[in-house]
Amino acid sequence: MNFKKDVYRNIAMITQIGISMLAPVILCVFIGTQLDEHFGWNTVLPLLILGILAGCRNTWMLMQEMIPKDKKSGKRDRGDGAD
Template structure:
């Protein structure tokens, strides 16, 4: 596989992973909010749970990106310079 194709595939994989990391917490927290809202009779309870899911998704993405940048910095620091 060419180097250009490999970088495109890596980029698409990262985009897909970030989308999953953002959408899953939003979906799960929204469903939990709807369920708790129906259980307690407070229908607007889904709204704060939606924002909690968005915050959780953003936190997941932030941690992943921070880890990737740290790995890249380690690779750059260990490269021999002429």
């Protein structure tokens, strides 16, 4: 039973990481395309770079929250109480 719970938790974590990386990229490309069509500005490439940087930051912050570290021993907390 605990194995299934861990598998589902890991799948949810991977999905959350993927969404947090792709959402800003897709949003920035969409906004850049709309600005290009409406105003004629060339903004897709700068906004794409901005979206990639924002996605990397989101993923980094999410990973920092998901992987708690024990400051005394330097070990990761497995969360199952077996140390």
